[in-house]
Amino acid sequence: MRFTFKGAAAMLALTTALALPASAELTGDLRIFFNDQNPAPRAAIEGAVERFQALHPGLNIDLTLIDREANKTQIRNYLTANAPDVNGWYAGNRMRPYVSAGLFEDVSDLWEGPMGEELASTLPALTLDGKQWGVPYSYYQWGIYYREDIYAELGLTPAATWEEEKANCQVILDSGRKCYAIGSRHPWTTGGWFDYLNLRTHGYDFHMELTAGEVAWTDERVRETFAKWRELLDMGAFIDNPTAYDWQEALPFVVNGEATAYLMGNFVVAPLKEAGLTDDNLGFYPFPEITPGIPRAEDAPTDTLHIPAQAQNKEAARAFLLYVASAENQALMNEILGQLPINSTAEVGDDKFIQAGFEMLSTAPGGIAQFFDRDTDAEMASVGMEGFQEFMMFPDNLDEILNRLDAVRQRVAAR
Amino acid sequence: MAQISEPIQTTRDSRGWWARNQMRAAPWLFLAPGIVFFAVYVVLPIFQSFHISFYRWDGLGEATPVGLDNYRQLLDDRAFYVSLRNNLTWLLLYLLAIPAGLMIALFLNQQIRGMRLYKSLFFFPFVISQVVVGLVFVWFYNPAIGLWNPLIGLFGFAPMNILGNPQTVTYGIIAAGLWPQIAYCMILYLTGLNAVDPEQVEAARLDGAKGLKMLWYVILPQLRPATFIAVVVTVIGALRSFDMVSVMTRGGPFGSSRVLAYYMFEVSLSEYGFRMGYGAAIAVVLFLIMLVYIAFFLWRMWREEREA
Numbered sequence: 111m112r113f114t115f116k117g118a119a120a121m122l123a124l125t126t127a128l129a130l131p132a133s134a135e136l137t138g139d140l141r142i143f144f145n146d147q148n149p150a151p152r153a154a155i156e157g158a159v160e161r162f163q164a165l166h167p168g169l170n171i172d173l174t175l176i177d178r179e180a181n182k183t184q185i186r187n188y189l190t191a192n193a194p195d196v197n198g199w200y201a202g203n204r205m206r207p208y209v210s211a212g213l214f215e216d217v218s219d220l221w222e223g224p225m226g227e228e229l230a231s232t233l234p235a236l237t238l239d240g241k242q243w244g245v246p247y248s249y250y251q252w253g254i255y256y257r258e259d260i261y262a263e264l265g266l267t268p269a270a271t272w273e274e275e276k277a278n279c280q281v282i283l284d285s286g287r288k289c290y291a292i293g294s295r296h297p298w299t300t301g302g303w304f305d306y307l308n309l310r311t312h313g314y315d316f317h318m319e320l321t322a323g324e325v326a327w328t329d330e331r332v333r334e335t336f337a338k339w340r341e342l343l344d345m346g347a348f349i350d351n352p353t354a355y356d357w358q359e360a361l362p363f364v365v366n367g368e369a370t371a372y373l374m375g376n377f378v379v380a381p382l383k384e385a386g387l388t389d390d391n392l393g394f395y396p397f398p399e400i401t402p403g404i405p406r407a408e409d410a411p412t413d414t415l416h417i418p419a420q421a422q423n424k425e426a427a428r429a430f431l432l433y434v435a436s437a438e439n440q441a442l443m444n445e446i447l448g449q450l451p452i453n454s455t456a457e458v459g460d461d462k463f464i465q466a467g468f469e470m471l472s473t474a475p476g477g478i479a480q481f482f483d484r485d486t487d488a489e490m491a492s493v494g495m496e497g498f499q500e501f502m503m504f505p506d507n508l509d510e511i512l513n514r515l516d517a518v519r520q521r522v523a524a525r
Numbered sequence: 526m527a528q529i530s531e532p533i534q535t536t537r538d539s540r541g542w543w544a545r546n547q548m549r550a551a552p553w554l555f556l557a558p559g560i561v562f563f564a565v566y567v568v569l570p571i572f573q574s575f576h577i578s579f580y581r582w583d584g585l586g587e588a589t590p591v592g593l594d595n596y597r598q599l600l601d602d603r604a605f606y607v608s609l610r611n612n613l614t615w616l617l618l619y620l621l622a623i624p625a626g627l628m629i630a631l632f633l634n635q636q637i638r639g640m641r642l643y644k645s646l647f648f649f650p651f652v653i654s655q656v657v658v659g660l661v662f663v664w665f666y667n668p669a670i671g672l673w674n675p676l677i678g679l680f681g682f683a684p685m686n687i688l689g690n691p692q693t694v695t696y697g698i699i700a701a702g703l704w705p706q707i708a709y710c711m712i713l714y715l716t717g718l719n720a721v722d723p724e725q726v727e728a729a730r731l732d733g734a735k736g737l738k739m740l741w742y743v744i745l746p747q748l749r750p751a752t753f754i755a756v757v758v759t760v761i762g763a764l765r766s767f768d769m770v771s772v773m774t775r776g777g778p779f780g781s782s783r784v785l786a787y788y789m790f791e792v793s794l795s796e797y798g799f800r801m802g803y804g805a806a807i808a809v810v811l812f813l814i815m816l817v818y819i820a821f822f823l824w825r826m827w828r829e830e831r832e833a
Binding site for chain 1: 581583584585586603667668669686688689690691774775777779794795796797798799
């Protein structure tokens with residue numbers, strides 16, 4: 111077996127060598143810091159490294175897996191001292207501190223090739239100051255995951271408009287259930303609701319201006335967004351005491367049928383299925399239209415790989431990023447991740463939710479947002495989501511909340 | 526003089542510097558590792574914090590000097606005042622651990638079969654990690670699965686969302702923090718009670734003292750060293766109450782359970798933080814508050830030593 115595997119690797123190497131005669135043989139060390147230790151992401155990156163190793167047998171690849179949360183603070187240490195050649199991070203404004211400090215390598219050269227066309231959908235998310243700073247390998251959709259069986263029992267179909275959504279919700283409430291589960295103990299979950307209400311009420315461009323700090327939080331249009339949110343709050347659409355739960359602790363409400371839907375990222379499917387739901391009783395639909403005629407935009411947080419400015423083996427790192435971006439690799443990695451490939455020529459997994467997400471994102475005419483805490487400045491994100499959390503509990507505090515948010519916006523803009 | 530001192534000096538010289546100064550140098554040599562670490566990891570960072578608090582710095586790029594801007598910003602930062610008020614609440618309520626610990630210690634200070642077991646059971650919460658205590662209380666308070674709501678339901682109270690409600694959250698966390706702190710004070714008093722002079726108790730009893738009078742005029746004065754340590758430890762524990770807040774609520778909902786130590790961490794080191802200058806300014810304020818207490822207690826200790 112081992113022999114045949116080696117032979118296959120050699121064959122693979124040979125064919126690539128034929129396909130890419132210009133690329134010189136890569137040697138030396140390639141150190142990769144990947145920011146996830148969970149089983150699926152781990153298998154995905156290990157697979158990618160294994161295949162890349164087979165293409166470049168002369169390369170000595172060292173893969174280090176870092177816990178996702180720990181990486182958020184460790185990145186500051188390893189980018190400034192003893193940098194790896196490739197590291198994992200996120201697209202959008204989250205790259206800003208490292209780009210400004212000159213710690214990420216400018217990889218615009220990679221995007222000028224055919225790769226740029228294949229990854230075009232995320233080009234804006236990887237661009238800061240007119241240059242590209244990394245390569246995406248995966249993203250996932252956000253949307254409403256709902257109990258198909260309960261909808262069928264109540265004779266409902268997923269809503270396409272805001273009025274239908276509220277009418278559905280009223281029926282659900284009348285049946286003694288809640289419409290939406292949410293756990294806001296860690297307030298980022300409220301960012302999803304704000305993103306979608308704002309994207310649907312005023313569209314992508316306004317949302318991007320707001321998250322970039324160019325529009326005041328006290329603007330009348332922002333109040334309109336919150337007014338839509340308030341309509342749901344006044345109906346009692348959300349589960350009671352959301353601040354008592356984190357997002358996982360709110361899952362049982364959906365599993366037990368006490369709440370019929372959950373606005374979440376696609377990562378919610380795995381734990382829901384583990385808890386006993388199946389493709390037959392769990393469904394997905396895009397967040398409904400609010401203001402008619404606004405091009406539909408979606409949240410799709412993008413996971414990325416970058417080259418630290420202090421990397422030792424940038425040649426090999428660039429080759430690895432190119433390989434990660436390739437259609438073949440993105441299909442294989444995302445098959446394992448249960449997420450969507452960014453490369454437009456890559457094959458998409460045949461999972462029900464992956465297909466739905468692919469359909470939704472590839473036909474989104476409005477644009478792709480990253481997520482509230484990746485599109486805004488970090489300080490703004492934390493104060494903002496805290497404000498959303500407060501609004502859900504005390505909607506009457508809206509004026510005070512918006513004034514507070516705008517004070518932070520002005521301070522952030524001033525520096 | 527010279528004639529007398531000369532021979533003595535030669536004998537001294539023959540013993541060498543080490544032999545002559547051994548007695549004086551030895552304590553410093555033993556203290557040296559501690560002093561070095563204390564200086565490098567405690568004293569120096571204090572001055573660094575003062576320094577950083579005058580800059581705007583994200584921990585990566587260039588630091589920009591901003592003078593007193595960070596402190597000015599603190600003055601109209603709602604979150605700062607919420608944290609400060611919570612710190613005061615912590616301070617006041619945390620002191621309850623001292624009378625509670627004393628009561629349990631008095632209760633346990635008896636010769637009964639199996640007393641050691643009861644003592645260890647009462648001491649148990651101090652042995653387990655603060656993180657575990659926090660998690661246990663999070664589940665206890667959980668409105669969906671926790672025991673708290675059924676418990677108060679027995680007495681006819683409506684269900685509460687303790688950790689999700691800005692009015693109650695800080696009290697909920699303090700209650701969790703008190704559990705191990707009471708055990709700590711109890712141990713301090715139990716050891717103190719061992720040192721109470723039985724002859725004085727005997728004499729007081731002959732004079733007819735009993736009950737509260739005995740406690741107040743005879744026992745408590747002898748427990749003064751234990752009380753002193755208990756107060757110091759509890760006050761400092763309340764001021765640096767970080768772990769409970771971090772584990773139980775991360776300062777939420779919307780920052781209403783933050784304390785200064787947690788706010789400092791959030792601003793400078795958490796996922797959305799990295800405002801090092803602002804965090805350092807909070808650290809300086811926290812340090813100054815602690816300094817007031819520490820100075821007060823040091824002064825009292827010094828005064829008592831002098832009177833004694």
